[in-house]
Amino acid sequence: MREVQKSLPPETLCAQQAADMAQINALAKREMTPEEVYTFSVRLCDNEIDRDGERFDEQTLRELAALFIGKSGIFDHCWSARGQTARIYRAEVCREEGRTTAAGDGYCYVKAMAYMPRTEGNQELIEEIEAGIKKEVSVGCSVREAVCSVCGAARGECEHVHGKRYDGRLCYTELRGAEDAYEWSFVAVPAQREAGVMKRFSPQTRRTLKAFLRTEGHKEALTELEQLEWEAALGKRYLDHLRRETLRYACLAEPELNEKIFASALQKLNEGELLELKRVYQAREEHAAEQPQLSYGAREQSMADGSAFLI
Ligand SMILES: [Zn+2]
Secondary structure, eight states: OOOOOOOOOHHHHHHHHHHHHHHHHHHSSSOOOGGGEEEEEEEEEESSOOTTSEEEOHHHHHHHHHHHTTOEEEOTHHHHTTTOEEEEEEEEEEEEEEEEOTTSSEEEEEEEEEEEEOOTTTHHHHHHHHTTOOOEEEEEEEEEEEEETTTOOBTTSSOOOTTOEETTEEOOEEEEEEEEEEEEEEEOTTTOTTOOEEEEEOGGGSOOHHHHHHHHTOHHHHHHHHHHHHHHHHHHHHHHHHHHHHHHHHHHHOTTSOHHHHHHHHTTOOHHHHHHHHHHHHHHHHHHHHOHHHHHHHHHHHHHTTGGGOO
């Protein structure tokens, strides 16, 4: 057996450092030199099923990697009190060959590169990172969807239980569609072994009230909720109708109007505003319909005296 030792040629290292500095300086308030910054890598999150029975799929990890670029991370309370922060300047999904997740596919994780200024105040912290003491990272992010791995239903909407197998398929919740990455932080390892991913969900992926009432057996409350839903749908139909009517009158009264833009503007108005607009346009349209000759005559008059060409 022959021992092989390989190292990158100096020009490759320089190219990597130049690329790092370009990415750092794109984020930094002022131009920084390689001597002024300390860079290190962190593992932000992975596709392993966590203690909540949830995991990100690989595509979502890729989206999260992009969202974390530029985000500042804090160190645990004792450090953050002194204002120590580091900022991510590069993030990508990496694979760990030979390792499989509990779900049975290849393990991958978001590896991020972060930088912090080499100041006197940061020296002790840099030494700790170098020594490998502060390795645990916790992140906060939000996703669009949280679905059952067995049937694909939104979380809480099916009967499958985390950790159980159905026809050989493990049940867990898959988190999909990265929406935002809020924060990341270093947590002192011995104090908080449970450091991990903090996830937040968009309202539609949060466990719904309906799903809650159904599983907890609140029959009366469920009936009341369904009645409210029906009424809300009725209200929505009324507002949609009002918007269509307002748009129709507006287009009749103002043929120049860009229908698409106006329709989108109407989406932002409340009932009172819509009623008022509709009243005005309807009155104008009806007025024009009653006196078609007058408006035509007025136009012809202005053409005759040439005033139509005046601005
Ligand atoms: Zn399910």
